[in-house]
Amino acid sequence: MLSWAPFLTILLVAGPVLAGLIFTGLPALDVMPSLGRTHPSLAGFIVLFHMPGFVTALRLTLVTGVGAALLSFALAVAFSAEALTRPSWRWLTRLQTPILASPHSAIALGFAFLIAPSGWIVRLLSPWATGWTLPPGDLVTLRDPWGLAMVLGLTLKETPYLVLMIISASAQVPARSLMAAAGALGDPLAVAWIKVVFPSVYRQVRLPMLAVLAFSLSVVDMPLILAPGNPPPLAVLAVRWLTNYDLSMYVPAAAAAMLIMLIVLASGALWWVAEWPVAWLARVWVERGGPNPLLDMILWSAARLAVVLGAAAFAGGTGQALWSVARLWPFPDARPVAFTLATWTGQAQHSLGTIAVTVAVAGAVVGSALVLSLACLEHMQRQRGRLGLGMQALVFAPLLVPQIAFLFGMQVLLVRLHLDGTLIAVAWSHLIFVLPYVLLSLSDPFLALDPRYAASGAALGAGRARVFFALKLPLLIRPIAVAAAVGFAVSFAQYLPTLFAGAGRIATLTTEAVTLSSGGDRRIIGVLAMLQAALPLAAYGLALGAPFLLFRRRGGMRP
Amino acid sequence: MIRRRDFFTGLALSVGVLPVPAWAQSADWEFIEARARGQSVYFNAWGGDPQTNAFLDWIAGETKARHGIDLVHVKLTDTAEAVTRVLAEKAAGRSTGGSVDLVWINGPNFVAMKDQGLLSAPFATDLPNWRYVDKRKPSNLIDFTIPVNGLESPWRIAQVVFVYDEARTPLAGLPKTASAMLDWAEAHRGRLTHPNARNFLGATFLKQALVGLVPDRDILQQAATDATFQTAAAALWSWYDALRPHLWHDGRDFPETGATLLQLFADGEIDTAISFNPAEAANGIANGTLAKSARVHVLDGGTIGNTSFVAIPYDAAHRDGAMVIANLLLAPEVQARAQDPAVLGSFTVLDLAALDPTQRAMFQKVDDRAGMPTNAQLGAPLLEPHPSWMTRITGEWERRTSQ
Numbered sequence: 003m004l005s006w007a008p009f010l011t012i013l014l015v016a017g018p019v020l021a022g023l024i025f026t027g028l029p030a031l032d033v034m035p036s037l038g039r040t041h042p043s044l045a046g047f048i049v050l051f052h053m054p055g056f057v058t059a060l061r062l063t064l065v066t067g068v069g070a071a072l073l074s075f076a077l078a079v080a081f082s083a084e085a086l087t088r089p090s091w092r093w094l095t096r097l098q099t100p101i102l103a104s105p106h107s108a109i110a111l112g113f114a115f116l117i118a119p120s121g122w123i124v125r126l127l128s129p130w131a132t133g134w135t136l137p138p139g140d141l142v143t144l145r146d147p148w149g150l151a152m153v154l155g156l157t158l159k160e161t162p163y164l165v166l167m168i169i170s171a172s173a174q175v176p177a178r179s180l181m182a183a184a185g186a187l188g189d190p191l192a193v194a195w196i197k198v199v200f201p202s203v204y205r206q207v208r209l210p211m212l213a214v215l216a217f218s219l220s221v222v223d224m225p226l227i228l229a230p231g232n233p234p235p236l237a238v239l240a241v242r243w244l245t246n247y248d249l250s251m252y253v254p255a256a257a258a259a260m261l262i263m264l265i266v267l268a269s270g271a272l273w274w275v276a277e278w279p280v281a282w283l284a285r286v287w288v289e290r291g292g293p294n295p296l297l298d299m300i301l302w303s304a305a306r307l308a309v310v311l312g313a314a315a316f317a318g319g320t321g322q323a324l325w326s327v328a329r330l331w332p333f334p335d336a337r338p339v340a341f342t343l344a345t346w347t348g349q350a351q352h353s354l355g356t357i358a359v360t361v362a363v364a365g366a367v368v369g370s371a372l373v374l375s376l377a378c379l380e381h382m383q384r385q386r387g388r389l390g391l392g393m394q395a396l397v398f399a400p401l402l403v404p405q406i407a408f409l410f411g412m413q414v415l416l417v418r419l420h421l422d423g424t425l426i427a428v429a430w431s432h433l434i435f436v437l438p439y440v441l442l443s444l445s446d447p448f449l450a451l452d453p454r455y456a457a458s459g460a461a462l463g464a465g466r467a468r469v470f471f472a473l474k475l476p477l478l479i480r481p482i483a484v485a486a487a488v489g490f491a492v493s494f495a496q497y498l499p500t501l502f503a504g505a506g507r508i509a510t511l512t513t514e515a516v517t518l519s520s521g522g523d524r525r526i527i528g529v530l531a532m533l534q535a536a537l538p539l540a541a542y543g544l545a546l547g548a549p550f551l552l553f554r555r556r557g558g559m560r561p
Numbered sequence: 562m563i564r565r566r567d568f569f570t571g572l573a574l575s576v577g578v579l580p581v582p583a584w585a586q587s588a589d590w591e592f593i594e595a596r597a598r599g600q601s602v603y604f605n606a607w608g609g610d611p612q613t614n615a616f617l618d619w620i621a622g623e624t625k626a627r628h629g630i631d632l633v634h635v636k637l638t639d640t641a642e643a644v645t646r647v648l649a650e651k652a653a654g655r656s657t658g659g660s661v662d663l664v665w666i667n668g669p670n671f672v673a674m675k676d677q678g679l680l681s682a683p684f685a686t687d688l689p690n691w692r693y694v695d696k697r698k699p700s701n702l703i704d705f706t707i708p709v710n711g712l713e714s715p716w717r718i719a720q721v722v723f724v725y726d727e728a729r730t731p732l733a734g735l736p737k738t739a740s741a742m743l744d745w746a747e748a749h750r751g752r753l754t755h756p757n758a759r760n761f762l763g764a765t766f767l768k769q770a771l772v773g774l775v776p777d778r779d780i781l782q783q784a785a786t787d788a789t790f791q792t793a794a795a796a797l798w799s800w801y802d803a804l805r806p807h808l809w810h811d812g813r814d815f816p817e818t819g820a821t822l823l824q825l826f827a828d829g830e831i832d833t834a835i836s837f838n839p840a841e842a843a844n845g846i847a848n849g850t851l852a853k854s855a856r857v858h859v860l861d862g863g864t865i866g867n868t869s870f871v872a873i874p875y876d877a878a879h880r881d882g883a884m885v886i887a888n889l890l891l892a893p894e895v896q897a898r899a900q901d902p903a904v905l906g907s908f909t910v911l912d913l914a915a916l917d918p919t920q921r922a923m924f925q926k927v928d929d930r931a932g933m934p935t936n937a938q939l940g941a942p943l944l945e946p947h948p949s950w951m952t953r954i955t956g957e958w959e960r961r962t963s964q
Binding site for chain 2: 034053054055058118119120136137139140142145147226230231232233242244245246248249329330332333334340342348352413414417418422423505506507509513514516517518519522523524525526
């Protein structure tokens with residue numbers, strides 16, 4: 003009876019991605035029947051390659067995308083190695099939640115205000131230390147030609163996500179006994195963790211890592227703030243052309259989207275292939291034994307760099323909070339010269355309706371994602387299987403395929419179905435991204451649930467449905483609540499899907515924030531950034547609190 | 562249902578377009594107003610300016626109270642988004658029930674929509690308030706040299722100004738012509754920039770320079786040809802090539818939008834910033850984004866001005882409601898409110914001589930707000946060049962500046 007679940011899930015999640023890819027892929031090959039173009043050609047790619055600055059745009063994409071993914075991964079591994087082996091670092095992992103909850107654009111704006119030549123750091127040092135009464139004109143800290151600000155901004159946001167994945171994966175390996183054995187050999191603890199625990203954790207971190215890689219190569223909102231714009235990275239270029247009223251630009255835009263997809267696939271494949279030699283070298287190195295002062299030093303500094311970047315994210319958030327209550331904050335003052343709550347009260351009346359829409363969409367999406375995920379998992383378990391590789395590839399496609407490669411095509415699909423501009427369309431477009439995350443965070447706890455509970459239930463005469471609803475669900479309430487919180491955060495953060503599926507008509511907090519940031523008033527951007535972080539934080543809070551409330555009367559179930 | 566309504570719409574349109582006696586028009590208008598009641602009109606307008614958003618909020622309240630129409634402001638990051646959306650609907654073969662009812666456009670967006678057949682029937686001259694519109698102001702009838710012919714209805718006037726800070730850089734020290742700008746930028750490295758030329762305001766910066774540098778301005782009123790562009794633009798590019806290395810970030814990177822440009826000015830990274838809103842300084846002072854000493858000035862020989870319009874796409878689902886709103890935007894009391902610097906500070910498109918004394922009085926509020934220029938200071942606005950100039954300038958700028 004449950005066999006519909008995997009099919010429905012794939013249809014809802016992978017269907018639009020495939021359809022979208024087709025409707026983006028055809029224009030990339032110059033096929034647009036509605037415009038009378040029916041002969042496939044590579045004209046779009048030729049325009050793309052001959053565009054002034056194409057090589058720079060390509061280089062920016064590769065440097066920022068691959069650079070940010072590698073740096074985030076390295077920092078996340080180093081930080082996890084320290085945090086999981088030093089009790090005094092434990093509390094730092096809990097501080098990550100606000101960074102996880104804040105959308106990319108808000109993090110980028112906060113970081114930009116921190117490091118700009120007229121930003122907070124320079125303001126704190128001026129004029130007493132620097133002598134500057136005006137921002138230094140020759141200092142380029144933002145939008146630098148190599149995209150380093152962009153790499154750091156992305157790393158700031160992605161590292162906590164990878165740390166979360168590593169920590170939750172390491173909870174599922176017998177880390178304690180492995181570490182006890184390794185510690186006996188005399189390595190520093192962090193190095194020992196890398197040697198013995200990380201290899202078994204890595205397998206579960208591969209998928210999130212590839213998702214980070216795909217995301218970094220194709221992100222659109224962050225480079226608008228942090229990367230140079232003349233030319234920008236390829237993804238920005240593609241969106242810029244796709245929203246151009248000269249419809250002939252659709253062809254090179256689709257070509258650019260397809261090129262980004264090829265880059266994502268190629269770099270993902272390269273990553274996968276590189277695992278072999280790296281694993282072989284690592285094995286040789288581990289078996290050789292002996293002290294590793296260099297690695298110890300690298301880990302030590304990388305973990306601290308991760309902490310510094312985390313602190314930068316917090317400082318950026320604090321800067322935005324200050325802006326939200328500032329009346330005037332000119333350079334070089336280190337803090338606003340006058341405060342006001344007018345921005346909050348002014349924005350509140352506009353935002354209430356938007357918040358309601360945002361929460362309603364997220365609620366419907368997360369509800370459906372939970373039902374579908376649990377149904378899939380229950381079905382898999384009854385079939386005594388895990389998620390097959392094909393199913394995994396299809397469900398996680400939205401995370402691994404760049405958004406711009408299929409969102410525009412998906413819009414065509416929605417227009418054909420007469421669904422564009424409706425709440426259903428927006429919810430569907432969110433579900434595509436929410437479901438993989440919900441399934442990802444539910445599947446391990448679900449499959450790890452001790453099968454003896456179900457066996458005892460069955461022995462006591464409960465049917466499979468009753469075992470599911472009366473035993474498994476209550477036992478899983480904590481991971482379900484966490485998965486829901488993750489789902490809410492993902493839904494809240496969606497910008498391009500909301501814009502395209504909603505035909506611009508459905509405004510959520512995030513589309514509102516991006517639109518208003520085109521107006522550049524930092525005080526309003528500050529208010530929206532606070533609201534954008536507050537909603538997912540509230541969801542996380544509820545997720546952590548829900549088990550306490552639900553199990554008031556069941557002492558044994560309290561976490 | 563839908564078919565019947567379309568039939569009536571078509572009927573009303575064919576009546577509206579023909580020259581009919583005034584009584585018939587007014588009866589027609591009542592018919593339109595009656596049908597508009599209860600509609601939800603999706604007004605696609607740039608949403609980056611909180612003051613404009615607040616003004617449209619107020620308009621929404623008025624349309625609801627006066628006409629029973631729900632106005633939904635679809636906030637755009639870029640007007641091209643709405644144009645693309647209508648284009649996508651056309652490409653998908655849709656001819657009714659479109660998602661854009663009314664759109665705030667002008668210049669290149671208007672030409673793009675007109676050329677692609679995205680604006681079907683004229684409506685502006687059928688609006689009862691059309692009689693108040695100042696027909697002597699060329700920009701109300703001709704949008705970037707293209708005759709409007711009733712396809713869009715005016716609602717506010719824009720003119721290029723340069724914002725500066727009187728306390729930081731007194732006006733006497735600032736350049737008043739394009740060529741003076743070059744000397745000034747050499748002496749003040751990194752203190753000047755303009756938005757990316759793909760942005761409307763960025764292209765306007767270059768057009769403003771072109772208007773000041775070209776020997777014969779009249780050729781700008783015709784579509785640019787390879788020959789005219791080459792001669793006219795030669796002066797522009799030799800000026801710009803000399804200027805660019807002295808701009809902010811060595812002229813290698815540019816702010817994305819007018820808003821980010823203004824932010825750079827507010828942060829003190831640059832000394833002067835181009836704007837299309839004569840009330841920019843006054844508004845910034847009033848809402849606290851700019852210092853009290855912020856002012857605006859225009860260049861010697863005048864600056865480019867244009868009119869902002871609203872248009873109705875060919876497949877709009879709620880054409881009647883959109884017309885009622887376009888008409889409301891022209892109502893004297895609404896225009897007077899928009900001109901109030903405390904609200905928008907945007908200059909009116911109406912002919913004050915066509916109003917009765919009480920209506921006229923609403924516009925004659927004494928304006929003593931700091932930073933607000935007088936009409937005399939602004940001078941007569943210069944005409945926008947033909948859109949083909951802008952397209953060519955943008956393309957050539959991109960070719961020259963992309964690294």
